[in-house]
Each structure stands twice: as C-alpha cells, then as structure tokens.
Amino acid sequence: MRWRAAPSTGLVSVASRRSASAIRVASLAQVSYSRRDEFFVHALDAIARTPRAIGVLPPAGVQVTPGLAPDEFRRIEDEFQIMFPPDLRALLSVGVPLGPGFPDWRSGSRDVIRELLDAPAQGILFDVDANSFWFAGWGSRPRELGDALEAARTHLADAPTLVPIYSHRYIPSQPDEAGNPVFSVVQTDIVVYGNDLASYLSAEFGAPAGPSNAAAPKRIPFWSELVDFNNRMTPPN
Numbered sequence: 001m002r003w004r005a006a007p008s009t010g011l012v013s014v015a016s017r018r019s020a021s022a023i024r025v026a027s028l029a030q031v032s033y034s035r036r037d038e039f040f041v042h043a044l045d046a047i048a049r050t051p052r053a054i055g056v057l058p059p060a061g062v063q064v065t066p067g068l069a070p071d072e073f074r075r076i077e078d079e080f081q082i083m084f085p086p087d088l089r090a091l092l093s094v095g096v097p098l099g100p101g102f103p104d105w106r107s108g109s110r111d112v113i114r115e116l117l118d119a120p121a122q123g124i125l126f127d128v129d130a131n132s133f134w135f136a137g138w139g140s141r142p143r144e145l146g147d148a149l150e151a152a153r154t155h156l157a158d159a160p161t162l163v164p165i166y167s168h169r170y171i172p173s174q175p176d177e178a179g180n181p182v183f184s185v186v187q188t189d190i191v192v193y194g195n196d197l198a199s200y201l202s203a204e205f206g207a208p209a210g211p212s213n214a215a216a217p218k219r220i221p222f223w224s225e226l227v228d229f230n231n232r233m234t235p236p237n
Contacts, residue, residue, distance in 0.1 A: 037090065037094055039198065039207075039208070040090060040091045040094040040095070041094060041095075042207060042208050043091070043198075043201045043205065043207035043208075044064045044091075044094060044095045044097060045064075046201070046205045046206050046207040046208070047062055047064065047097045047201070047205045047207070048062050048063070048064050048097070062097050062098065062099035062102065063097070063098045063099065064095040064096070064097050064098075065095065065096045065097075065098055065106070066095065066096070067092060067093040067094045067095050067096060068092050068093055068096060068105060068106065069093075072105075072106060073089060073092075073093075076105050079110070080113065080114070080117060082117065082161050082163055082173055083161070083163075083173040083174070083176055084163060084173065085163070085171055085172070085173055085174075085176065085177070085178065085180050085197075086176070086177060086178045087178040087179070087180075087196065087197045087198075088163060088165065088171055088197060090178075091197065092105065097166075101166050101167040102166055103116055103164050103165075113164075116164040117161070117162075117163075117164065119164075119168070119185070120162045120170060120185045121153070121156045121159075123185065123186065123187035123188070124152065124156060124187065124188055125149060125152055125153065125156070126187055127187050127188045128148055128149055128152045129145065129149060131187075131188075133188050134148070134152075135152075135155070135222075135225075135226070135229075137155075137222070137225060138151065138152065138155050155222075158222075159221065159222040159223065160172040160173060160174040160220055160221060160222070160223065161173045161174070162183065162185065162223070165182065165197075165200070166204065168184055168185050168186055169182055169183070169184055169185075169193055169200065169204065170182065170183050170185050171183075171197060171200075172220045172223060174220075175218075178196070178197075179196045179218055180196065180197075180218055180220065181194060181195055181196060181217035181218055181220065181224075182194040182196070182197060182199075182200035183223055183227070188226060188229075188230070189230060190223065190226045190227055190230060191227060191230060192217045192227055195215070195216065195217045195218075196217075196218075
C-alpha cells in the first residue's frame with residue numbers, strides 16, 4: 001500500500017552523512033554540569049557552522065543567541081503547557097540557535113511554536129484519516145472515521161509531549177530527566193535519531209563526541225512502540 005504524505009510544513013531537514021546509531025557520545029546524565037556546559041558550547045558552535053558548510057541553509061546560517069533565563073523557561077513552559085527535559089534545558093540555557101527549522105522560543109511566533117508542538121499528533125491523525133493507520137495499543141478501531149479520529153486524539157493526549165529541537169526532530173519531555181532519546185517524526189514514520197540529546201547533536205550537526213557512551217535508547221511510552229512498528233514494517237537490506 002502506498003501511503004500518502006501530509007503537506008510539507010516547509011521546515012528544513014539536514015540529512016546526516018553518518019548513521020545516528022554509529023555515533024557514540026556522552027550521556028549527559030553521567031557528566032558534570034561544567035563538562036556538560038562545555039560540550040554544549042562546542043555543540044552550539046557546530047550547529048552554527050555545519051548547516052552553512054553543507055549548503056542546506058542560507059549563507060547567514062544559524063545564529064546562536066544568549067541562553068534562556070530561568071524566568072523565560074517558566075514563561076514558556078506555562079504558556080505552552082510543556083516541560084523542557086533537563087538536558088535540552090541545559091543546552092538552551094547556554095545558547096538558543098536561531099535559523100530555519102529552529103523554534104524561536106524567546107520571541108518567535110507563538111502560532112508557529114504551537115504548530116511545531118502539534119505536528120507529531122497531527123501527522124499521526126493524518127495517517128489515521130488518509131492511510132488507515134491504527135495503533136494496536138488503542139484497541140479496536142471504531143468503524144466510523146470521525147469516531148476513530150476522536151479516539152486517536154484522546155489516546156494521543158495521553159502520550160508524552162514531544163518538544164521540538166530542530167525541523168522534525170523532537171525529544172520527549174517525560175520522564176523529567178536527562179538522557180531521553182531524540183526522535184525523527186514524520187507522520188507515523190518515527191525513528192530514533194539519537195540515543196540522547198548529545199548523540200543527536202553529533203549525528204545531525206557534527207558536535208564533538210563526549211567521554212562516555214549512551215547505551216540503548218530509553219523506552220518512551222507510545223513513541224518507542226511506534227519506532228518498533230516502523231522497524232517491523234521496514235524490510236531488511
């Protein structure tokens with residue numbers, strides 16, 4: 001069956017030249033705050049340089065603006081009813097990258113940020129509607145499409161919130177701890193793009209590797225099961 005793709009959001013995607021699973025970097029839960037912040041400084045430098053170097057973004061590239069202050073984090077989390085996981089919070093407290101595909105948490109369009117936050121659920125609902133997708137964990141699919149969409153919305157509201165990092169790369173806000181995996185999310189085509197934030201930054205932007213290795217990606221309710229679904233649906237090479 002050929003699945004239909006939802007209309008493009010216009011976000012920019014950078015295709016890594018390396019496999020995310022081959023990147024072995026530090027788990028931020030295991031390093032000191034000073035070492036972690038040093039890593040983030042280098043990661044933000046890589047973000048600012050790498051997209052421009054491979055010609056994906058405009059010549060201006062990405063600007064790294066001052067990090068978010070504690071009161072800014074509180075305002076954003078209250079406004080959008082989200083929680084930044086500790087490692088993403090640490091990155092954004094060091095610096096906030098601005099450019100195509102990056103959410104402008106400080107002063108960007110609030111509607112655009114809401115669209116980014118809603119995009120994972122909207123993509124899944126599109127597949128429920130247009131591609132007959134139904135997650136086995138939701139039980140039996142209602143016969144009527146309207147009822148199926150309503151049931152899917154209810155189940156999606158219970159899934160951990162995904163917080164956008166860049167383009168269609170997201171990190172779960174729960175559990176509220178460092179080391180959550182980063183997912184690449186395009187409708188129900190969901191894969192792990194980094195075992196944690198550090199490995200993602202290395203895979204996407206060429207950030208330097210850390211001193212220790214993140215193990216297998218942490219299991220996240222619902223989202224990891226969709227990754228498993230995609231793995232089963234993808235034929236071996």
